[in-house]
Amino acid sequence: MTALADLLIARIGQTGPITLADYMAECLLHPKHGYxxxxxxxxxxxxxxxxxxxxxxxxxxxxxxxxxxxxxxxxxxxxxxxxxxxxxxxxxxxxxxxxxxxxxxxxxxxxxxxxxxxxxxxxxxxxxxxxxxxxxxxxxxxxxxxxxxxxxxxxxxIRQFTRDDAGWREHMVGVQDDTLTLGLSAAAPIEALDHRLDDTKTGDLVELxxxxxxxxxxxxxxxxxxxxxxxxxxxxxxxxxxxxxxxxxxxxxxxxxxxxxxxxxxxxxxxxxxxxxxxxxxxxxxxxxxxxxxxxxxxxxxxxxxxxxxxxxxxxxxxxxxxxxxxxxxxxxxxxxxxxxxxxxxxxxxxxxx
Missing domain, CATH: 3.40.50.150 (Vaccinia Virus protein VP39)
Structure with missing residues (x-):
């Protein structure tokens, strides 16, 4: 565990899972603990x-x-x-x-x-x-x-999305057993990925x-x-x-x-x-x-x-x-x-x- 991990776990505990982009930004650019x-x-x-x-x-x-x-x-x-x-x-x-x-x-x-x-x-x-x-x-x-x-x-x-029959499920960073882990959001249409519907199939992962x-x-x-x-x-x-x-x-x-x-x-x-x-x-x-x-x-x-x-x-x-x-x-x-x-x-x- 790192000091930044403790901060992220506390934040997620208060406000819920965060996007992978938010997680990366904190890891790389946090003013005190960023890489x-x-x-x-x-x-x-x-x-x-x-x-x-x-x-x-x-x-x-x-x-x-x-x-x-x-x-x-x-x-x-x-x-x-x-x-x-x-x-x-x-x-x-x-x-x-x-x-x-x-x-x-x-x-x-x-x-x-x-x-x-x-x-x-x-x-x-x-x-x-x-x-x-x-x-x-x-x-x-x-x-x-x-x-x-x-x-x-x-x-x-980046943000990550996996295609689902009902749309796209975003990969979110959450907490399980006091450990940071990836999970999936509910499926929803994502306008920014409309152009990827023709070249992807259910289960494919796309990054933005x-x-x-x-x-x-x-x-x-x-x-x-x-x-x-x-x-x-x-x-x-x-x-x-x-x-x-x-x-x-x-x-x-x-x-x-x-x-x-x-x-x-x-x-x-x-x-x-x-x-x-x-x-x-x-x-x-x-x-x-x-x-x-x-x-x-x-x-x-x-x-x-x-x-x-x-x-x-x-x-x-x-x-x-x-x-x-x-x-x-x-x-x-x-x-x-x-x-x-x-x-x-x-x-x-x-x-x-x-």
């Missing part, structure tokens, strides 16, 4: 490792991709270079280093990080001291927006992310209004189906309800929902991370870096390249979608549906 409020979860000493922490090549490819999009859109003299959910700041730092030699890019860029965690803000300030921090996208400047979101949407709280449409809509609207591009990288697929909630502690899966506040909770991303919500902007075909990075030239970059490495350093470098790109590692399960203004080229490495 992101109390620790730096990244790296080998944390609970998980993201692509920027695996190799500098990831950030270098993304930075050059956005720089090319900036060139393709006429090199606006003032633009916002932003990351939402920037972790330790490693990705943005690598992007800035890789684009330093792009003429005019840094002179025109204003760096902004959207981050809720005070612990992570402090880490980011060490690597990206020139950044301006925001709690939400809404306070970003009104300017062309070149943005990256890597493993951001997977951390947004309540915060996703609003965030994606803001990104898409800003790009449509002011120009720019967004790269969204995460694990997931075009459309949600099945239970994808997972909890990770010390790089291993654990019970999501065993120690609330002490584990990272995530779910697979519904990229179709992102594309639909961001519709004022043009979206690209969903592409696997491995294919995307290969199109950007990551193998050539890996070979260049390898020339200066030997022994364990070389072995680690080769393993990092494989982890980022190979289908059996991150290359297949992680996907990429790009957003850009209609009438402009898609970001490098991405294409539109035929």
């Amino acid at each position: 992101y409020a109390t620790r730096d979860p990244f790296g080998t000493k944390g609970d998980f490792i993201t692509a920027p922490e695996i190799s500098q090549m990831f950030g270098e490819m993304l930075g050059l991709c956005l720089a090319q999009a900036w060139i393709d859109q006429g090199q606006p003299t003032h633009f916002t270079l932003a990351e939402i959910g920037p972790g330790r700041g490693t990705l943005m730092a690598d992007m800035l280093r890789a684009t330093k030699s792009v003429p005019g890019f840094h002179d025109a860029a204003s760096v902004h990080l959207i981050e809720a965690s005070p612990v992570l803000r402090a880490k980011q300030a060490e690597l990206v001291p020139q950044a301006t921090w925001h709690d939400t996208i809404s306070t970003l400047p009104d300017a062309p927006l070149f943005m990256v979101a890597n493993e951001f949407f997977d951390a947004l709280p 992310c309540p915060a996703l449409p609003g965030i994606a809509a803001q990104i898409g609207q800003r790009i449509a209004d002011h120009g720019g591009a967004a790269l969204i990288i995460d694990y997931g697929d075009w459309r949600s189906l099945g239970d994808t909630l997972q909890a990770i502690t010390d790089h291993a899966p654990v019970d999501p309800f065993n120690a609330p506040g002490d584990a990272d909770l995530t779910a697979h991303v519904d990229f179709e929902a992102i594309a639909q919500a961001a519709s004022p902007a043009q979206f690209t075909r969903l592409t696997t991370q491995g294919v995307f990075l290969e199109r950007l030239g990551v193998t050539n970059r890996a070979q260049s870096l390898a020339q200066h490495l030997t022994g364990d350093g070389l072995d680690q470098h080769i393993a990092a390249h494989r982890r980022l790109t190979h289908p059996s590692e991150m290359g297949e399960i992680f996907k990429v979608i790009g957003l850009h203004p209609k009438g402009t080229p898609p970001p490098a490495g991405l294409t539109h549906d035929a």
